[in-house]
Amino acid sequence: MRREGGFDLILISLAVALGLSLYVGRMQAAVTLPPESRALQRHFYKKLNKCANVEPFVRHQVSLWWNREKNITAKLLKLVYADCMVNGCDASILLDGPHTEKTSAKNSGLDGFLLIDKIKKVLEIRCPRAVSCADILHLATRDALYFVRGRTLISSLLRQKRWNGIESIMGGSPLAGHLHRSRNHLLQIEGLDDMDYATLLGAHTMGKTHCANLNDRLYNFNKTRKPDPSIAKSQLDELRKQCPKTLKKGQKDPTMFLTDDQYRFSNKYYSNLVSNKAVLKVDQDLLQSYNTSELAHEYAAMFQHLKQQFSLSISRLGGLKVLTGNQGEIRLNCRFTNKNNPYT
Numbered sequence: 001m002r003r004e005g006g007f008d009l010i011l012i013s014l015a016v017a018l019g020l021s022l023y024v025g026r027m028q029a030a031v032t033l034p035p036e037s038r039a040l041q042r043h044f045y046k047k048l049n050k051c052a053n054v055e056p057f058v059r060h061q062v063s064l065w066w067n068r069e070k071n072i073t074a075k076l077l078k079l080v081y082a083d084c085m086v087n088g089c090d091a092s093i094l095l096d097g098p099h100t101e102k103t104s105a106k107n108s109g110l111d112g113f114l115l116i117d118k119i120k121k122v123l124e125i126r127c128p129r130a131v132s133c134a135d136i137l138h139l140a141t142r143d144a145l146y147f148v149r150g151r152t153l154i155s156s157l158l159r160q161k162r163w164n165g166i167e168s169i170m171g172g173s174p175l176a177g178h179l180h181r182s183r184n185h186l187l188q189i190e191g192l193d194d195m196d197y198a199t200l201l202g203a204h205t206m207g208k209t210h211c212a213n214l215n216d217r218l219y220n221f222n223k224t225r226k227p228d229p230s231i232a233k234s235q236l237d238e239l240r241k242q243c244p245k246t247l248k249k250g251q252k253d254p255t256m257f258l259t260d261d262q263y264r265f266s267n268k269y270y271s272n273l274v275s276n277k278a279v280l281k282v283d284q285d286l287l288q289s290y291n292t293s294e295l296a297h298e299y300a301a302m303f304q305h306l307k308q309q310f311s312l313s314i315s316r317l318g319g320l321k322v323l324t325g326n327q328g329e330i331r332l333n334c335r336f337t338n339k340n341n342p343y344t
Helices: 035-039 054-068 070-088 113-126 133-149 176-191 193-204 215-219 231-244 268-274 281-288 290-301 301-316
Strands: 208-210 256-257
Touching: 035 176, 035 301, 054 113, 054 133, 070 113, 070 133, 070 193, 070 256, 070 301, 193 268, 193 281, 193 290, 208 268, 215 231, 268 281, 268 290, 290 301
Parallel strands: none
Antiparallel strands: 208 256
């Protein structure tokens, strides 16, 4: 079992490597999960009498939510990325409190907590003290990905269980929108590679961003009072229509979709990128490196390659720093450690 931060926690990878070596251009994809993930078990909950229906229940709840809120996939992905970038995938991003990852300025705007709360509440009734918040988060994200382009994107192989991390550290940055801030941490400390970085950024095919995140790029790039020269002229004109230089009094910062596919997982992100039509500068910068540029061109041309490698890369991310033994606990409420839970 895996723990959430002190006693017992559960890990489920979002997706699993498809068992084949994928060669993209001159980059050789990694085909193994990080060593920490080996402590996880396949289909763990199916072996527990009272918890055999955990996965179908989570899938059903995500389906209901997704039918009325299509951007739940992007929200859950951001939660997973923000969580795993700090102490590994221990669900510490879900903790409430004044000095938690959730309250960090870098993680402002994160959402999706209510769905996790709903799933956790019912599972505690059906199979108490068995399913960690970390596994709920990963299961829900896996299923949300299924609904945006699912069957061939996500493998049915589940790896459990993961304990929830007790400690919550101020900081962290959601990959969808802010992964560039954690790139060195991701590559040098966590054991993932440049291919994982470029592949996981593909999550930017879904969701939105605020115009405040790109106004400098549109109007005052590097304080030149000119736009970023790497933006295609047609894209610049379109972005400026959606993001005016100045807002009217009382006008809220507008949001815009990162691609035309909006809530669907596709390779549109990469086709935009190679056409110099990426919305965010961090995305366009993938073309600055030979390796990531070559990879972007491969993904733009072959969606199947992207699906295969995304499945592997997000599995590798989800397997970081698995907690076992006495290292964690299954939280009864995902917002509080058991010691600080005001409802017990």
